[in-house]
Amino acid sequence: MEISDSEFVRRLYYSVLKRPPDEAGLSHHVALLASGALSREKLQDAFEQSPEAVELLRKYEAAFGGEAEIARKLAAATGRWGSGRTLGPRVIEIEVSSRCNITPACVMCDIDLAGKAFDIPLTVVEKLAPLFPGATQILLHGIGEPLMNRDLMSIIALVPDRSKTGFNTNALMLTRSVAARLVDLGLGWLNVSIDAATPETYRKIRRNDFLRVMANIRGLIEARGDRKIPEVFINMTLMKENIAEAPAFVRLGAELGVNQIIFQQMNLQTAIAAPIESNGWVFDYRSQLLQNYPELHRDAIEAAYAAAAEAGIPLVYRQHY
């Protein structure tokens, strides 16, 4: 999908001159393009070499000690959107499904409070696809379970360089055939949310069968065979109930042969107010937040980092979103 001349010029104003277009300038440049007097690439050059852009660059350099010049040279060396790159966002996040196969939901997840759940239609993603070549990361998740979308494989196929795309998943629907299709498509990565190192804790938090997830991850790694992608990460959303399992989770990842372990804390803001009963346990969001247990948190994280170093597996701890 090609953008119109006026949209192209409007974006030039924002990206090069960092300001909205004035009416006279906009119509003048659109007319130049329409008459064929200038190509888009030449117009971009003209914008970049205009006194206004040069002055802007000078101001940036004065403010940032020459970083703007470095960025300009880098852009020149790597090519611009006129010669291969496209205008548009570098990171694209698409919630392919806001439905989930885990019902009732994982205890800390506010999906049920998020309103009407649905899958994004393939036709909508097709409209976004012209932005894909310019992006460095395409994340196919939000709240909900991406594997619920029946068009997921076709959506992934719309990404030209699939090594830069992936999604978070509970992996309960990651059967052998699904895994094989993801591998064949050349998906870049998959982040499996587990939140526990034992079946008991998994059952409490995710209300499901831990062994099934383990089998599905093993199946994916087997389907990947000698290929490097999809990289497989396993993820733990930390809370009081599972923090003690953090070191064991690292060892579990090493034993499964995943590429990386990811930890994150529960969001500080949540709409979940009332306690939730789950398999003989009562989850209370506020009292599960680790800010209430600094020592418990520190000891477990230190032990987890030690386990990661021992196993030689990368551990990434994302603090709050």
Ligand SMILES: C[S@@+](CC[C@H](N)C(=O)[O-])C[C@H]1O[C@@H](n2cnc3c(N)ncnc32)[C@H](O)[C@@H]1O
């Ligand atoms: C909402 S899920 C959606 C993708 C997929 N269904 C899954 O579970 O991975 C994405 C991630 O958010 C995490 N998550 C859920 N509730 C959270 C909360 N209250 N705070 C922080 N992360 C949360 C999950 O553990 C999961 O890793």
Ligand code: SF4
């Ligand atoms: S699997 Fe993901 S989206 Fe579904 S309830 Fe759990 S955290 Fe929420």
